[in-house]
Structure formats: C-alpha cells, structure tokens
Amino acid sequence: MADILLIILSAIFGIMVIVASVYFLIYYQHPQDKWVAWLPKVVVVSGLTLSALNVFVLPLDVANQNGRIAASGGIPMAELTLALNLTSVFLFLVGVPFTMFYYEGADDSDESDEKKKSSPSQVGYALKWLIPTLIFTGGIVGVMYWQLGYAEIEVTRLTGQLTKGFDINVDYCAPVAGVAVCTRQVGYRYPQVSWIVYTVALIGLIGWVVFAIFGGAGLIAIPVDMIQDFQHRPKPITSAEYAERKKAIGQQAELLIEVGKNLQEELKVASRGGSRMNRRFRQLRTKENEFRKDTLILEFHYRRLESSYKAQGGNILLQYLGFVGGCFSAVISVIWIIHIALFLLPTMFGATPYSLFLNEFFANVSPVPFIGTAFYAIFTFYLLLCVVKGNSKLGMRIVFITIHPLRLGETMMNSLLFNVGVILVSSLSVSQFCTLAFSRYAKYTASGYLFGVQIQKLKNMQYVYVGFVCAFLGVAGAMIGWIIYKPRSKQRENRMNFKW
Structure with missing residues (x-):
C-alpha cells in the first residue's frame, strides 16, 4: 500500500x-x-x-x-x-x-x-x-x-548430492572416504x-x-x-591611498582595453579562414581565455578598492x-x-x-x-x-x-x-x-x-x-x-x- x-x-x-x-x-x-x-x-x-x-x-x-x-x-x-x-x-x-x-x-x-x-x-x-x-x-x-x-557479477555455485525429503542434518556435507560431497565454485555471470x-x-x-x-x-x-x-578583508583607506591605487588600476585597464581590441580583430580574421577548428583560431581562443581571466582579476581589485574607500571596508x-x-x-x-x-x-x-x-x-x-x-x-x-x-x-x-x-x-x-x-x-x-x-x-x-x-x-x-x-x-x-x-x-x- x-x-x-x-x-x-x-x-x-x-x-x-x-x-x-x-x-x-x-x-x-x-x-x-x-x-x-x-x-x-x-x-x-x-x-x-x-x-x-x-x-x-x-x-x-x-x-x-x-x-x-x-x-x-x-x-x-x-x-x-x-x-x-x-x-x-x-x-x-x-x-x-x-x-x-x-x-x-x-x-x-x-x-x-x-x-x-x-x-x-x-x-x-x-x-x-x-x-x-x-x-x-x-x-x-x-x-x-x-x-x-x-x-560482470561474481556468483558462487554450490553443488551436493540429492537427498530424500527436506530434512538435512549437519553431516550432509561431511566428506565420505576422504572425498568431498559438496563443492563450492566461484564464477561470474554476465547479464546484459x-x-x-x-x-x-x-x-x-x-x-x-x-x-x-x-x-x-x-x-x-x-x-x-x-x-x-x-x-585579508578590505580595510578603510584614505583618499590619497584611494587615488594612488585607482590610478594604478586605470593604467592596467587601459592596457587590457588595447589588448582586447587587438584580440577581437585577430579573432575576426582567424574565423574568416573557414573553420573554427584551425590551429590559429584555437590559439587565439586560449589567449582570449587568459584575457578574460585578467579582466576578472582587475575587476576584483577595483571592487575591493571601492569597498575599502567608499564603504570603509x-x-x-x-x-x-x-x-x-x-x-x-x-x-x-x-x-x-x-x-x-x-x-x-x-x-x-x-x-x-x-x-x-x-x-x-x-x-x-x-x-x-x-x-x-x-x-x-x-x-x-x-x-x-x-x-x-x-x-x-x-x-x-x-x-x-x-x-x-x-x-x-x-x-x-x-x-x-x-x-x-x-x-x-x-x-x-x-x-x-x-x-x-x-x-x-x-x-x-x-x-x-x-x-x-x-x-x-x-x-x-x-x-x-x-x-x-x-x-x-x-x-x-x-x-x-x-x-x-x-x-x-x-x-x-x-x-x-x-x-x-
């Protein structure tokens, strides 16, 4: 039920x-x-x-x-x-x-x-x-x-002599004249x-x-x-420290902007070559992945800077x-x-x-x-x-x-x-x-x-x-x-x- x-x-x-x-x-x-x-x-x-x-x-x-x-x-x-x-x-x-x-x-x-x-x-x-x-x-x-x-499932095969009725005593599998009556074999079954x-x-x-x-x-x-x-949580900083760090981040941002423009042009040229699986295009895709990671890192530092100054930590x-x-x-x-x-x-x-x-x-x-x-x-x-x-x-x-x-x-x-x-x-x-x-x-x-x-x-x-x-x-x-x-x-x- x-x-x-x-x-x-x-x-x-x-x-x-x-x-x-x-x-x-x-x-x-x-x-x-x-x-x-x-x-x-x-x-x-x-x-x-x-x-x-x-x-x-x-x-x-x-x-x-x-x-x-x-x-x-x-x-x-x-x-x-x-x-x-x-x-x-x-x-x-x-x-x-x-x-x-x-x-x-x-x-x-x-x-x-x-x-x-x-x-x-x-x-x-x-x-x-x-x-x-x-x-x-x-x-x-x-x-x-x-x-x-x-x-592949492991199975055990047990064999023994036939006996009348349903009552089996403890001596059923006892060896007779040194010969084993019951045998045990390990094997495998392979169901689909x-x-x-x-x-x-x-x-x-x-x-x-x-x-x-x-x-x-x-x-x-x-x-x-x-x-x-x-x-290493953000700590409050002064306006002078904020201006100095922001300038450094800005310089890195200008570098990445220029790199991004060049990379975009190279990708367009490579993609017009016919197949997107050519070697040059794959190399540029790898380069693009590295560029994206750098932009994420730069964004992380900028957010951290804003939190340190504007949100005071x-x-x-x-x-x-x-x-x-x-x-x-x-x-x-x-x-x-x-x-x-x-x-x-x-x-x-x-x-x-x-x-x-x-x-x-x-x-x-x-x-x-x-x-x-x-x-x-x-x-x-x-x-x-x-x-x-x-x-x-x-x-x-x-x-x-x-x-x-x-x-x-x-x-x-x-x-x-x-x-x-x-x-x-x-x-x-x-x-x-x-x-x-x-x-x-x-x-x-x-x-x-x-x-x-x-x-x-x-x-x-x-x-x-x-x-x-x-x-x-x-x-x-x-x-x-x-x-x-x-x-x-x-x-x-x-x-x-x-x-x-």
Missing part, C-alpha cells in the same frame, strides 16, 4: 525545488537578460531542478524502503531514479549545448557581418554544432554498449544491462571526472578561501558570517575525508570498514522528521558547491578552462548555462558517490541496486570508480600542497601582474 503522506511530502518538496531554482535565476541573472532569453532560462531552471532531485532521490528512496527488502512506501523508485537520470543526460547532451550555441549565435549575429554567418538563423547555428556532437557521442555510446554493455542504464553510466563518467578534479580542489579551496577572505557582519561559514565548511570537509578513509575506501576494496561513521549518524537522525534530510542536504550539496568552487579555482591556473563566475545580479546567461551544465552532470556522480558512501544507510534501495549492482559492476568498470574516489582525495591533497607552496600573496587572482 502506498504511503500517501510520503507521496504528498515528495510532491511539496518538488515544488519547493522548482521555486528555489526560479529564485536562483532571478537573483543571479544580469539586468540585460531580464524579460528576454526565455529558452535559456527554462533550461537553467530545469537543470537546477533536476540536479537537486538527483541528489535528493536517495533519502526519498530510503524513506520509501524503510529498511526493508520490500518497499513499504509504494513509490516505484527504480523507475523514478532512472527517469530522472535519463532526463538529466538528455538535458546535458542536448538542452544545455543547444541553448549555449543558440545564445552564442545571437551574439555572433550582433557582432559579425552576414558573410561570416553560415546559418540563416540562431536555430540553424545551434544545430550546426549540436548535431555533429550528438552523432559522435551516440556513435561512441553505441559501439561501447555493443561491446561492453553487460555487467539496458541501453538506458549504460548511457546513464557512460555519461555519468564525465560527471565523475568533473567531480574528482574540481570537487577535490573545492573541498580544500572553500574553507581556505573563506577564512583567508576574512583575514564593507559590512563587518557579513565578513564575520563568512568567517563562520569558512570554519563550518572546514568541519564538513574534514568529516568527508574521514568518512571516505574509514568507510568508503575499505568497502570499495572489499575489506571491512573501520567505522560506519556517517551511515550510523544518518540512521540515528532519520527517524526525526526533516532532520535527517537536512543533514543529508548539507553534506551532498556541499559536494556540488565544491565542484563549482573547484572549477573557478583551477580555472585561474589551467589555460584551456574558461571562467564563468557566478555573481549576484551580474551573471550573464551563458555563464549560468555553463555552470548549470557542470552542476547537472556532477549531480549524477554525486548521487552515485553518496550511494556508495552511505551504502549501509541506503540498504535495499533502488539507487543501491541501480548503481551498486548494474552500473558499478559493468565490464571493465569495477575499478574505475575506485580510481575516481582515490583521485578525489589525491586532488584534495595536491590542493593543500599547492596552497602551502603558493600562499595567497603569490596566487594569480590576488596580483595585478598582467603579461601582455
């Missing part, structure tokens, strides 16, 4: 997630995008909603299962989980790229001449880039599914998985790569940056709240590292975990309404926040990564779309990661079956996820070493040292 209360609460929660996604869009969008660009806005809201639902499907699955083998809540969680994952894959592969190309086509039509446009409309421009990408991706998925689309599950698994690998690299970096960068931002209450948030995030990061070391890694290597840790904690707080879900949300959404932070942190150091910062009331639609794409594909890996990390808390769930039995057991994939978890910790450790090697004063984003 279905749990009516659980269904009603799930529906209310889904509505709340949609409302929160709309508010996120409203507060972050740039004023230029108000009342325009409706298609990108629909994609942003849909992507954020799906990301939240992907993460929250596990506690719903636990509540629906109620610790029993047979689901007591009556909600078909296997179908619901697979539907959410497949919709996320579609939006990541089709919705977000199409909208970004569509939005880019609008920008190109404003900036370029008619000869440069190879498509008569924004839709044509978007399809020109999307269709080849989908064909290439579909071909890879199809070939890999044809060759490797089955799971559905193409839907395999597609979700393969696209989810992209999310795992993003999560392992950016999430590991963000796990350390969030608390360190928040605490250092408080430590800014709102001290918000700064202290940031410090408290940094301390809290440091605790969450340490707890995650301890949980991975004590429970997740031993479990993935087939050993007995040293402690259930967070599994035991969630099992104890889950009976209290909303408390268990709230704690789960804190730990899981923190991982998504780590991915976004890690992307911006590493983006300043890796040449080919484009920076798309999120700023209240100042985020352009293409930056929102990019970040939603990152969050969406990462939500698949985070949900799978949490299924592993909280496997004792989430026992008998459809999520555990989908990932732990089908996806994780795919042929040649058993140790891939172990590698991703180790890489997650490895990147976090490397980030600690990098922060020690290059303190705040030597980091690129805190210096106005533009080499043009």
